[in-house]
Amino acid sequence: MLRLGWVLSLTLTAGTAIGQEAGVVDTPFVAEIDKGRVKNDIAVATQSGFRDTLLFPMSAQFGDFKPAVPLMVPLKLFSDLSAGASFSGGDKVAMVSENSESTVEFDANGFFGSVKYPGYDLTIQGTNLKYISNTDTSSQFSGPQPDYFDFSGDNVSFGYAGADYLITIECTVGDAVCVSENEIKKIIDNFILCDDDNVCVNSFPVKREEQ
Secondary structure: OEOOEOOOOOOEEOOEEOOOOOOOOEEEEEOOOOHHHHHHHHHHHHHHOOOOOEEOOOHHHOOOOOOOOOEEEOHHHHHHHHOOEEEEOOOOOEEEEOOOOEEEEEEOOEEEEEEEEOOEEEEEEEEOEEEEEOOOOOOOOOOOOOOEEEEOOOOEEEEEOOEEEEEEEEEOOOOOOOEOHHHHHHHHHOOEEEOOOOEEEEOOOOOOOOO
């Protein structure tokens, strides 16, 4: 069982989600996203899993706006927004479900989503921003970075198609054990993946070591 009674605040950096060291000056840069791979993964999931594709809720109101990173959110968040939501546009596209249990907000570099479960809140953020030391002159960050998946017991971070993601859990029932590791894994396995055209499918394309 996991005892997750707090929200982890991390800086998403190149290759992994870690905090920047004190006194180290890092330069942010926008990572390359492999959009073709995302579309291919959605097509494969649709064909091999006999799954239907759906448009992200209210995406018809996005206009010319395209999400900066592949959207990956829990099924409950997607369902809550599909059942009804308020929408705001402009520099930051945002939606809040009518049941007030799910939200998602987009900006120029990614998104931040939150969803309420019995006993705990889950947040998911995705970004195309990475950080590199001013003294690093290597070319290791050219092109989309490889996938990774890290379930440390306190948080979940992963990379997909060049983007970085961080999941955090906050218990809402005091300091009790509020969620099991298996429950979190089931939520992740049921994630919704969307491309930059807001075409979505029920799939989590990042391989885990235990799989």
